[in-house]
Amino acid sequence: MVKLKKIVIISICITLLLSVYNFNYYSAYANSGIPKGYIKAAETDALILLYNNQPSIAIMDKRNGYIWSSSMDEDKYETENINQMWRNTMQSLFRFNYTDITGRREHKILSLPSYGSNSNVSINPVNDGLEIKYTFTQLEIEINLRIQVNGNELYVSIPEDGIKELGKHVVVSIEIMPFFGAADDNTDGYILCPDGCGALYRFNDVTNKGINDRLRRWYVYGNENSDVNYYERMMRQEMQQAMMPVFGIKKGDNSIFAIIENGEYDAAVNFSPSGYAVALSRISAEFTLRHTYTVIGSDIKISDGRSIEKVTFKRVHNEAIKTERGVRYSFLYGNSSNYSGMANYYRNYLLEREMLRKTIADGEDIPLSLDLFMGIEEERLLINKFIPMTTFDQAISIIDEFEKSGVGKFLLNIVGWNSRGYGSYPKVLPPARQLGGWQGLKKLVDFTNDKGYRTYLQINIFDALSKIGGFSLRNDVAKYANNIIITNERKTSFLLNPYIASKRFESTLSDITDRGININGFSFEKLGYVLYEDHHKKYPSRRNQTAHTWLEVINKSASITGSASVHGGNTYILKSVDRLYNIPVNNSNYHSLDEAVPFYQMVIHGCIPYSSEPANIFYDFDKQKLIQIEYGCLPHFELTYEKAELMINTGYNRLFSSCYSDWKDIVIGVYNEFNNKLRDTYSAFMISHEYIEKGICRIEYDNGCIIYINYNTYPVFVEQYEIKSEDYIVIDGGGKVQ
Missing domain, CATH: 2.70.98 (Beta-galactosidase; Chain A, domain 5)
Incomplete structure (x- = not known):
């Protein structure tokens, strides 16, 4: 009996101890903020990784207790009407x-x-x-x-x-x-x-x-x-x-x-x-x-007679991408x-990770980004007519005139310089004789080199047009998995196989350098935002391989010429380029999206100089200049020596006003304005961007510079500063208004 009492007493004590243990355990569990049913899998100084048997995961931020979950709590969100x-x-x-x-x-x-x-x-x-x-x-x-x-x-x-x-x-x-x-x-x-x-x-x-x-x-x-x-x-x-x-x-x-x-x-x-x-x-x-990929086939239907109907259907590639x-x-x-x-x-x-490099030196002046449009063909019934808009000698004249008017630094891009002018893909060499040929190109490059101005030749290495020729549809162009050639609806435009495009470029590069033309680099048209897969039988290329090929082209060019610029800005090119063109200052304007923000620009500003569209094609010059300032863009123009009306029958409708003499005073004024007021921001990181009130934007740089932009049609006061309507002010790191 005594023995039985001892057993009962011991059992009660164990039960009480276990109850106290479980109470303390679950109380600690609840006080920790860990959701019920979750177990800790791993922990760092900042995070706790949790999971449950569902399984789903949650992340607890130890710095403030906030929890992120991979699954939705059905008790919190209405799910009755969801399938x-x-x-x-x-x-x-x-x-x-x-x-x-x-x-x-x-x-x-x-x-x-x-x-x-x-x-x-x-x-x-x-x-x-x-x-x-x-x-x-x-x-x-x-x-x-x-x-x-x-x-x-x-x-x-x-x-x-x-x-x-x-x-x-x-x-x-x-x-x-x-x-x-x-x-x-x-x-x-x-x-x-x-x-x-x-x-x-x-x-x-x-x-x-x-x-x-x-x-x-x-x-x-x-x-x-x-x-x-x-x-x-x-x-x-x-x-x-x-x-x-x-x-x-x-x-x-x-x-x-x-x-x-x-x-x-x-x-x-x-x-x-x-x-x-x-x-x-x-x-x-x-x-x-x-x-x-799409397969085109046919259906045979027998009803009121025999008929064959063309049908299309989708298939997937047999082999998975290995990565x-x-x-x-x-x-x-x-x-x-x-x-x-x-x-x-x-x-x-x-x-x-060295996926982005800083190419802008501290204290560097802001350059004038100037595209000079040289020439283009006008299609005629029998023989096309070449329209020279800016010869190589005239380009020298424009640069010299701007220099004498106070422009001290240029980033030059020569557009449409090749044999048949702009858009003659994939044919590049020789330089158009109507512009001055090889001798004229060398003279221009020598002139800009002597001045210390960086000069790029714009080139498109992968587009191929049937009207230009010079390539093989059987051997040179990109294809789908079913061996169908990639082309447009009119079957006039094609994409070169990436490997073949790179080899053609190497040949072009050798021809130019062998003639003693010491250009500072090429400006690769669309290379920064066009990426495609090619099922070429001899030189197949997945998208990652195409990106690698584009990088090899950029690096090869830069290693020989000293520099490279690209149109577009896909992340994989940022470690190799010195200049970016056509960086958007807007989004796709989808109905559901509320606003555009300069996220991309904030990442690269102070590292790589970039521009958006040329200022001479702005529909609202004053407002769009403010946007360029807000987004940290270079002052950028695309000009010609001749009037843009000469191109009216060419299909190149981008430039409706481009004659340098018409824009000279504006170009010089913008260049001076950017250098006088924004120079300190050029090499700095853009670390903050926000709209503090309707129409009033605040941008801050890591060297202390702050820009306030007023898009409103009336003046405003921000802190102790007055900002005129549709204007801006720059405050340097020392608190002085520029």
């Missing part, structure tokens, strides 16, 4: 598209979220995180997702061998954490989209929200499929693309800044505004494993959580 597929997607770590590769005709593409798909899931610890393996038994597909934390960053990746396809089904694309950081319309914050210069979508601004809002997709570095029509349409409609593989989400004083770090050449940024399928705004990265795929999410807070903080973070990221 099961979307409800599953809201809880998923990824969503993937797949197809039956054995289909003989069209490859029907289907979608499946990782959650609720009857997959077998195993979770295993790895260094600084965990690896989650999904086995989709019915599809015979395995996907390994690796999730790791380091410092204030989360890296979510799929290793190169992380996807196994064991049957007839294959993965076409995979979207990573589609609802990570998603927000409803009551959230204070925005999404940063990589559209052109950068664009914001504000969660709680209903002005531009509507029932027509739809998914927007920016394929990184240009159109997903090789398409000459797309690039023609892009130029015509002023569409923009994602030149940087990034996006951001800001909620209150916390933000995520995401960099597509691996697999970016075949990736897209997907943005879905609130109202598209669900009442949550979200943005994410999607990786392409297999691109699609690691990964997104790096950085967690920012406080004053660094806005788009300015994101830009500063990305600039540092690129500089530390």
